[in-house]
Amino acid sequence: MLRASLREVSAALREGRVGATELCQRCLARVRATGFLNAYISVAEDAALRQAREAERRHRAGQPLGILDGIPVAVKDNFNTAGIETTCASNMLKGYISPYNATVVQKLLDQGAVLLGKTNLDEFAMGSGSTDGVFGPVRNPWSYSRQYKEKNPSKSPSENEDSEWVITGGSSGGSAAAVSSFTCFAALGSDTGGSTRNPAAHCGVVGLKPTYGLISRHGLIPLVNSMDVPGILTRCVDDAAVVLGLLAGHDPKDSTTIQDTFKPFELSNSIDVRKLCIGIPKEYNVPGLSSEIQALWLKAAELFKDAGAKVIEVSLPHTPYSIVCYHVLCTAEVASNMARFDGLEYGHRADMKHSTESMYAATRREGFNDVVRGRILSGNYFLLKENYENYFVKAQKVRRLIANDFVKVFASGVDILLTPTTLSDAAPYVEFIKEDNRTRSAQDDILTQAANMAGLPAISVPAALSKRGLPLGLQLVGRSFQEKQLLTVAKWFEKQVKFPVIQLEDMKSHDCSGFPHQKSVSSL
Numbered sequence: 001m002l003r004a005s006l007r008e009v010s011a012a013l014r015e016g017r018v019g020a021t022e023l024c025q026r027c028l029a030r031v032r033a034t035g036f037l038n039a040y041i042s043v044a045e046d047a048a049l050r051q052a053r054e055a056e057r058r059h060r061a062g063q064p065l066g067i068l069d070g071i072p073v074a075v076k077d078n079f080n081t082a083g084i085e086t087t088c089a090s091n092m093l094k095g096y097i098s099p100y101n102a103t104v105v106q107k108l109l110d111q112g113a114v115l116l117g118k119t120n121l122d123e124f125a126m127g128s129g130s131t132d133g134v135f136g137p138v139r140n141p142w143s144y145s146r147q148y149k150e151k152n153p154s155k156s157p158s159e160n161e162d163s164e165w166v167i168t169g170g171s172s173g174g175s176a177a178a179v180s181s182f183t184c185f186a187a188l189g190s191d192t193g194g195s196t197r198n199p200a201a202h203c204g205v206v207g208l209k210p211t212y213g214l215i216s217r218h219g220l221i222p223l224v225n226s227m228d229v230p231g232i233l234t235r236c237v238d239d240a241a242v243v244l245g246l247l248a249g250h251d252p253k254d255s256t257t258i259q260d261t262f263k264p265f266e267l268s269n270s271i272d273v274r275k276l277c278i279g280i281p282k283e284y285n286v287p288g289l290s291s292e293i294q295a296l297w298l299k300a301a302e303l304f305k306d307a308g309a310k311v312i313e314v315s316l317p318h319t320p321y322s323i324v325c326y327h328v329l330c331t332a333e334v335a336s337n338m339a340r341f342d343g344l345e346y347g348h349r350a351d352m353k354h355s356t357e358s359m360y361a362a363t364r365r366e367g368f369n370d371v372v373r374g375r376i377l378s379g380n381y382f383l384l385k386e387n388y389e390n391y392f393v394k395a396q397k398v399r400r401l402i403a404n405d406f407v408k409v410f411a412s413g414v415d416i417l418l419t420p421t422t423l424s425d426a427a428p429y430v431e432f433i434k435e436d437n438r439t440r441s442a443q444d445d446i447l448t449q450a451a452n453m454a455g456l457p458a459i460s461v462p463a464a465l466s467k468r469g470l471p472l473g474l475q476l477v478g479r480s481f482q483e484k485q486l487l488t489v490a491k492w493f494e495k496q497v498k499f500p501v502i503q504l505e506d507m508k509s510h511d512c513s514g515f516p517h518q519k520s521v522s523s524l
Contacts, residue, residue, distance in 0.1 A: 001023065001026065002026060002030065003235075003501065004185075006234070006239045006243075009071055010067045010068070010069070010071065013055075013069070013070045013071070014059060016060075019056050019059075020052040020056040020059065020071075023052070023071070023072065024052035024070075024114050027072040027184055028048065028049075028116065030183045031178075031183045034141070034183060034504075037139045037140075037141060037177050037181060038174075039120055039138055039174045039175075039178045039181065039183065040116075040117045040118065040119055041077045041089065041117070041118050041119065041120050041174070042077070042084060042117050044116065045117075047083065047084075048115060048117075051112075051113075051114045052070060055112050058112065064112065065112035066111035067111070068111040068112055068113040068242075069112030069113070071112075071113055071114060072113075072114045072183075072184045072185060073114065073115060073116065073187060073188075074115070074116050074118070074174075074178045074179075074183070074184040074186075075108075075117075075118055075175075075187065075188045076118070076121055076175050076189050076190055077089060077118035077121060077174070078124070078125055078190055078220060079102040079105055079188060079220055080101060080102045080220075080221070081102070081118065082099060083097065084117070084118060085118070087118075088123065088124045089120060089122065089123045089124075089133025089134055090124055090133070090134060090367065090369070091366060091369075092341050092367030093341075093346075093367075094134075094348065096346055096347055100219065102219020103251050103253060103254065104188060104215060104220075104247050105188075108247075111246055116178075119175045119177075119178050119187060120138045120177075121133055121171045121174055122170045122371070122437075123368070123369050123371060123372055124338075124368075125171040125172075126223065126334070126371050126441075127371065127440070127441060128169060128171065128195075128198055128444035128445060129167045129169060129170045129173065129427075129432050129433075130167065130168045130169065130170035130171060130172070130173025130174060130199065131170070131429070132437055134369070137429060138168045138173040138177050139165045139166075140166045140167060140177065140203060141177055141180045141203065141504060142166065142202075142203065142426070142502060143166050144165075146503035147465060147500065148468065148469040150469060151468050152469065165429055166425075166427060166428050166429065166470060167426050167428075167432050168202055169198040169201065169422070170195060170198065170199055170444075171189075171195040172195050172207075172231060172233065173202075175188060175189040175199070176189070176196075176200055176202070176203040176233050177199075177203055179203070179233045179234060180203040180205050180235075181504060185235075185239070186233065186239055187234075188230055188233070189207070190223070190231055191207075191452065192223045192227045192228050192229075192449075193227065193445040193448060193452050194209075194444070194445045194448025196209050197231075197460035197473070197475060198422060198444055198445070200233055200462075201422045201462070201473025202426040203426075203471060204473075204502055205233055205234065205235055206234050206235065206239070206459065206460065206461055206462070206494075207232070207460040207473075208234075209231050209451065209457065209459070210248065210457050211456065211457045211481050211483065212227070212256070213256050214249075214257070214262065214481065215247050216247075216253065216257050217230065217256065218251055218253040218254040222333075224329065225333060227329075227330070227453065227455075229452070232247070237267065237459070237461065240459070241483075241487045244264075244487075245264025248262040248264075249261065267487055271489075271492040271495075273304060273307050273489065274307065276415045276416065277311075278301065278311045278414070278417075279312060279313075279314035279409055279414035279416070279418070280297075280312070280313050281314055281315065281409075282313050282315055283315065283317070284316075284319065284419045286446055288423045288424075290423060290424035293422070296420075296472055297474060300474055301418060303497075304418070307496075312414070314409045314414060314417070316402075316405040316409065316450070317405060318398065318405050319405070321398050322398075322449060323442050323446050326445065326450075327438075328382050328391050329395050329396070330375070331376075331382060332382050332383050332392050333379070334372075334379050335375070335376045335377075335378075338364075341363075341367060347367065348363060350362030350365075350366050364376075374438070402453050402454060405454075406450075410479050416476050416477065416485070417477040417478075418474065419447055419476075419477065420447050421448065421473040421474060421475040422472075422473065424466075425466040425468060425471065425472055426471075451477050455480060456478065456479070456480055457477070457479075457481075457482065457486050458486075459475070459486060460473040460475050461493055462499040463497045463499060464499070471499075474493075476490050
């Protein structure tokens with residue numbers, strides 16, 4: 001049952017083939033058995049069981065709230081949740097409990113979803129590996145899979161061998177690991193420059209970044225207001241469409257959401273791609289792209305061509321400037337957004353009484369890690385009066401050129417762009433941490449962040465296993481607000497590649513004691 005799709009589980013609950021309480025207990029048992037992955041920061045066990053019992057009563061009475069009623073989900077720990085601590089994996093927010101739910105969280109609860117807990121991330125979502133949060137790194141479930149062990153018999157990781165496991169990608173690595181390891185049926189992430197698609201590719205799950213403005217950001221603790229989008233992580237494209245249908249639409253609490261009414265859709269099982277034009281951006285064949293990814297990308301293009309789709313090479317000429325532009329805009333908005341964490345209203349406050357200025361400085365030194373402080377300093381530099389025109393304003397102009405590249409390509413008749421999601425499969429943890437966060441993020445976001453700057457919908461679909469037995473994903477990018485077409489094409493592609501199910505039967509043998517940060521909370 002834990003491997004089933006959302007519609008399959010929903011049908012089983014309605015028909016009484018499984019109870020919501022039993023399903024919740026199975027997921028919680030799975031959370032405990034996979035605790036060494038460090039996917040969760042907090043687990044709301046008592047609240048989840050209470051929600052499950054309420055859902056079970058509704059099902060028995062024939063009154064389920066919706067398709068998610070009684071189905072366990074998880075939420076990245078940068079979405080506010082009333083009754084559950086929201087930390088952003090930072091000392092700055094340890095102990096903070098929001099008085100309200102983020103809009104997307106409330107929509108899940110209104111549908112009867114069972115919230116298992118909050119998932120791990122890079123501190124304040126600033127990273128591409130889920131390795132830089134104060135609760136420790138997230139381990140990739142595929143490190144412990146039968147597929148990986150068969151390909152790497154000398155590298156079967158134990159709970160104490162950091163050298164033998166691979167990263168999840170980030171910053172939504174906890175959510176991706178939670179879905180990949182069958183602890184929940186769907187999870188929310190956030191996506192500013194690829195933070196949902198990157199870990200989805202590395203963990204062998206589907207990662208959807210909707211069009212900017214389609215889903216409310218209210219209650220998502222902001223990183224970059226002009227690029228942040230709530231992301232959806234599921235094990236199949238159909239499930240991503242289901243969750244999108246429940247979350248999308250105008251929110252009066254978020255002025256950036258669309259005014260138009262969003263109509264949920266169900267993806268057809270009979271999909272014809274013969275009338276589609278698939279664009280292959282030549283600029284995405286970047287330095288560092290692995291030969292495995294290149295071969296997979298070419299094979300995917302051939303799949304579309306063999307099915308009758310028109311496949312053409314296209315140009316997005318300003319792509320080479322996008323990662324630098326993204327860095328300037330990202331850090332500038334980080335500097336602005338992080339100013340709210342001053343130790344006065346909420347969050348950590350340093351025990352410093354000499355002056356207000358010294359209290360500010362000590363609070364931010366103690367509350368933020370080096371990555372966050374570094375981005376704040378960079379952003380403040382770019383926003384200085386003498387630098388503003390040369391950095392921030394120029395970056396905004398380049399961002400417009402990047403967005404216009406996509407407009408021109410889609411106006412030429414291209415329906416969907418096909419690109420890699422990441423440069424390679426997941427890196428071993430000890431190799432990944434040799435580089436600083438800034439360098440790693442520049443490498444890992446290079447293929448994904450342009451879609452954020454243009455506000456376009458994009459999805460990563462697991463496509464194959466690497467020679468090491470680790471997932472490889474490819475990215476599809478669509479026109480603004482054309483999620484139905486994007487997800488339809490993604491479902492067709494998913495059916496063609498037949499990505500293998502992760503085999504995790506041996507995970508229960510691992511010791512979970514090495515990660516004490518995964519704590520249980522009772523209220524919600």
